[in-house]
Amino acid sequence: MKVLKFGGTSVGTREALELAAEIIGRELPQGGLVVVSALSGTTDLILKAIHASAKGDLEAAGAARIALEARHWAAARALGVDEAVRPHWEPLFQSLAGLLQGMGLLWEASPRSRDAALALGETLSARLLETLLERRGLPAHFRDVREVLRTDARHGRARPDLERIREAAGPWREGLAKGALWVTQGFLGTAPDGSTTTLGRGGSDTTATLLGEALGAEEVQIWTDVDGVLSADPSLVPEARPIPVMSLREAAALSAFGAKVLHADALAPVSRAGFGLVVANTHRPEGSRTEIRAEAPARRPGEITSVAYKEGVSCLRVPPAQDSELLFQASTRLLEAGASLYGLLATPDGGLLVAKGETADSEAVLRDLAASGLSVQRGWAAVALVGEGLREAPGRALSLLGPLVDEPVAAILAGDTGVSLAFLVPDHRLSLLIPRLHSHCIEAAPRSGP
Ligand code: ASP
Numbered sequence: 482m483k484v485l486k487f488g489g490t491s492v493g494t495r496e497a498l499e500l501a502a503e504i505i506g507r508e509l510p511q512g513g514l515v516v517v518s519a520l521s522g523t524t525d526l527i528l529k530a531i532h533a534s535a536k537g538d539l540e541a542a543g544a545a546r547i548a549l550e551a552r553h554w555a556a557a558r559a560l561g562v563d564e565a566v567r568p569h570w571e572p573l574f575q576s577l578a579g580l581l582q583g584m585g586l587l588w589e590a591s592p593r594s595r596d597a598a599l600a601l602g603e604t605l606s607a608r609l610l611e612t613l614l615e616r617r618g619l620p621a622h623f624r625d626v627r628e629v630l631r632t633d634a635r636h637g638r639a640r641p642d643l644e645r646i647r648e649a650a651g652p653w654r655e656g657l658a659k660g661a662l663w664v665t666q667g668f669l670g671t672a673p674d675g676s677t678t679t680l681g682r683g684g685s686d687t688t689a690t691l692l693g694e695a696l697g698a699e700e701v702q703i704w705t706d707v708d709g710v711l712s713a714d715p716s717l718v719p720e721a722r723p724i725p726v727m728s729l730r731e732a733a734a735l736s737a738f739g740a741k742v743l744h745a746d747a748l749a750p751v752s753r754a755g756f757g758l759v760v761a762n763t764h765r766p767e768g769s770r771t772e773i774r775a776e777a778p779a780r781r782p783g784e785i786t787s788v789a790y791k792e793g794v795s796c797l798r799v800p801p802a803q804d805s806e807l808l809f810q811a812s813t814r815l816l817e818a819g820a821s822l823y824g825l826l827a828t829p830d831g832g833l834l835v836a837k838g839e840t841a842d843s844e845a846v847l848r849d850l851a852a853s854g855l856s857v858q859r860g861w862a863a864v865a866l867v868g869e870g871l872r873e874a875p876g877r878a879l880s881l882l883g884p885l886v887d888e889p890v891a892a893i894l895a896g897d898t899g900v901s902l903a904f905l906v907p908d909h910r911l912s913l914l915i916p917r918l919h920s921h922c923i924e925a926a927p928r929s930g931p
Pocket residue numbers: 488489518519524525602667668681682683684685686
């Protein structure tokens with residue numbers, strides 16, 4: 482059994498939807514499960530409408546809602562399925578209007594009502610794809626993911642309840658084993674009280690892998706708009722090349738250090754269940770793709786597969802004589818406020834905490850820490866060289882840092898899995914250093930099989 486997930490840009494236009502339908506026909510001749518994101522831009526539009534409603538601006542909320550409806554009808558019309566999808570869509574649009582009206586009257590959008598409104602995006606696209614597949618003669622049926630994907634009650638950033646998901650997935654396992662072809666929503670879940678939750682932005686990949694785990698899938702395919710995972714950000718490195726096979730550890734390090742192709746949360750089910758994960762391009766299904774395996778492929782000692790970076794990182798320091806306890810407390814506060822942590826070092830030569838304030842709350846904590854007298858330096862970027870080859874030859878890795886000899890590198894950080902070597906450089910050096918590192922560590926290096 483396979484699970485195929487299509488992202489927003491893979492269901493965003495008539496051309497993309499037709500390509501997606503073709504891929505589904507080819508990949509799932511014996512049935513399987515299809516998970517979809519909302520049409521690209523939909524989640525942002527719903528958020529815009531929610532935001533307007535919460536300020537009592539029903540006019541702006543209405544305008545966003547009408548733009549959303551128009552966008553969806555245009556897609557359905559272009560595919561010739563507008564009449565077929567109408568009975569499914571009309572109640573959904575009505576429900577969105579009702580929710581926005583309610584928020585607008587109360588001048589308030591609770592996380593719970595936001596999730597109820599956001600859920601319509603994925604439900605609309607799942608219904609559209611179902612209808613399109615039926616039109617093409619495939620026996621596709623919509624199933625609401627909220628039957629299965631149980632979560633906690635953290636609306637807006639819900640965590641999966643693995644045990645309850647496994648239980649609830651029983652009937653899905655049976656149906657799919659008999660050859661059903663089902664289309665369902667990414668991103669959504671159900672809280673213990675039955676209300677709708679969402680998994681956080683970009684959460685549909687996580688839905689696909691969680692369902693892959695619960696349903697015992699052999700493979701989960703993430704269909705997106707790039708040729709798999711690349712060796713660097715192509716906007717900085719035009720020579721970036723697709724990585725045909727990578728280990729789960731490499732993928733995890735890459736997403737931790739800013740690569741946008743895969744959501745880090747999506748990888749946990751893969752490491753627990755051990756199924757294959759494939760990232761491929763809906764627009765070029767015959768092009769290259771990346772296969773992520775629990776088992777590491779063979780790499781040359783010292784071989785690097787990719788260079789990743791995260792901008793907007795801050796360095797918090799305490800001098801040698803001072804108490805590094807301060808940094809431990811700061812790290813707890815930052816983590817609780819939603820920051821990402823890239824390193825926490827306490828050495829006889831002073832302490833260092835490397836963090837990125839990802840949320841308004843964590844930014845506020847950073848300002849507060851600076852005001853309380855801690856040295857907080859902004860404007861750094863964490864750059865990471867990633868590759869299984871580093872595990873075998875950690876010493877050789879240092880020779881890869883040649884291009885940095887004249888740079889004001891702030892710290893060198895190595896993770897516990899041994900597949901990444903990270904360091905800090907000033908943000909403004911990135912556009913120069915990333916191509917240089919890529920050419921030194923990847924382009925100039927011999928490639929190992931297959
Ligand atoms: N539609 C949601 C978002 O835009 C979830 C996803 O696309 O994965 O964040």
